Amino acid sequence: xxxxxxxxxxxxxxxxxxxxxxxxxxxxxxxxxxxxxxxxxxxxxxxxxxxxxxxxxxxxxxxxxxxxxxxxxxxxxxxxxxxxxxxxxxxxxxxxxxxxxxxxxxxxxxxxxx
Amino acid sequence: xxxxxxxxxxxxxxxxxxxxxxxxxxxxxxxxxxxxxxxxxxxxxxxxxxxxxxxxxxxxxxxxxxxxxxxxxxxxxxxxxxxxxxxxxxxxxxxxxxxxxxxxxxxxxxx
Numbered sequence: 001x002x003x004x005x006x007x008x009x010x011x012x013x014x015x016x017x018x019x020x021x022x023x024x025x026x027x028x029x030x031x032x033x034x035x036x037x038x039x040x041x042x043x044x045x046x047x048x049x050x051x052x053x054x055x056x057x058x059x060x061x062x063x064x065x066x067x068x069x070x071x072x073x074x075x076x077x078x079x080x081x082x083x084x085x086x087x088x089x090x091x092x093x094x095x096x097x098x099x100x101x102x103x104x105x106x107x108x109x110x111x112x113x114x
Numbered sequence: 115x116x117x118x119x120x121x122x123x124x125x126x127x128x129x130x131x132x133x134x135x136x137x138x139x140x141x142x143x144x145x146x147x148x149x150x151x152x153x154x155x156x157x158x159x160x161x162x163x164x165x166x167x168x169x170x171x172x173x174x175x176x177x178x179x180x181x182x183x184x185x186x187x188x189x190x191x192x193x194x195x196x197x198x199x200x201x202x203x204x205x206x207x208x209x210x211x212x213x214x215x216x217x218x219x220x221x222x223x224x225x
Contacts, residue, residue, distance in 0.1 A: 031211040040122075042201055042217040043157065050211065058212065090156060094211055101147045101164075101205065103213070105156035 002027045004106035006091050012112045013081055021076045021109050023091030031094045032074040033058070033103070034066065036087040043090065049074055081113040116140045116206050118216035125222045126192055134187045134219045136202035144205040146178050146185040151218070152198045160187070160200075189221070197223045 004025045013019055025032065033048040035058075045058030049068040063085055065077040074093075078085060088110050092103040118138045126132040136146065145164035149157040161169055163178035163185060175188040189196055199218045206212045 033211055033213070035215075040217060043203075043215040045213055045215075048211050056208065056212070059214070099162065101145055101162040102159040103149075103157075103211070105158070107156050 002104070004091055004093055004104050006089075006106040006109050008109060009107060010110050012114065014114050015082055016080050019078050019081060019111075021078075021089060021091075021111070023074045023076065023106060024072050025074075025091075025093040025104070025106075026072065027093060027095065027104065028071065029093035029095040029104070030071070031096070032068065033092045034064070034074070034076045035090045035092065036060065036085075037090060037108075038087050046076070046089075081111075083113050085111065086113045087111060116204060116214040118202055118204060118214060120200075120202055120216040120219045122217065123220045123222070125224065127224050128192055128194060130192050131188065131190045132192060132221065134189075134200050134202075134221070136185045136187075136216055138183050138185075138202070138204050140183075140204050140206065140214075142207040143180060143183075146176070147203045147205075147213075148176055148187045149201045149203060149215075150198050151201065157201060192223050194223050194225070197221060 007022045034046040035043040044060045047066040049055040091106040094103045120136045147162045148160040151157040161176040173190045178185040201218045203215045
């Protein structure tokens with residue numbers, strides 16, 4: 001089954017404790033992105049990647065890091081989480097071979113930073 | 115910069131037709147997309163308009179007018195399962211998957 005997977009799905013952590021949210025897709029997509037979703041603000045892009053070792057900042061990159069060492073994986077790293085990073089996070093992938101505009105989203109990771 | 119505006123809430127009854135509008139301001143335009151998100155779920159792609167006019171996919175249609183910087187999503191024969199949030203999105207300059215989303219329109223369908 002073609003899908004984007006994220007782990008963990010739910011995470012409660014404390015301020016300053018480094019964490020990584022993993023994202024993996026099995027569709028051989030070139031493009032991957034991370035979004036955060038907050039009430040009333042819609043989806044805001046954190047980082048995006050157009051291929052292995054090619055990443056760039058989205059609208060809200062502060063406090064986050066990403067890496068793209070393999071085509072299928074795009075982990076999101078919070079080096080020192082803070083309470084304002086409490087949010088719902090989505091990973092997404094897409095391919096120019098299919099459509100630049102159709103993003104396939106993972107199930108989401110709900111993060112709470114205390 | 116880029117920004118999109120859409121109504122925060124829309125209410126309709128089963129069987130009716132509803133239109134969700136989206137106006138955008140972008141420094142470059144590469145088309146307008148629409149996504150649906152049910153409570154607790156992930157966004158799913160509905161449609162894309164790269165050129166002016168109407169695109170139809172079953173009960174859903176999407177329209178774009180580039181001269182007016184405006185688009186809409188039209189949902190016909192509404193069903194209870196259409197209750198969800200709907201987001202318009204544009205591709206921003208800087209990358210093919212650099213996307214800007216609107217804040218979303220919550221559609222409530224009543225019997």
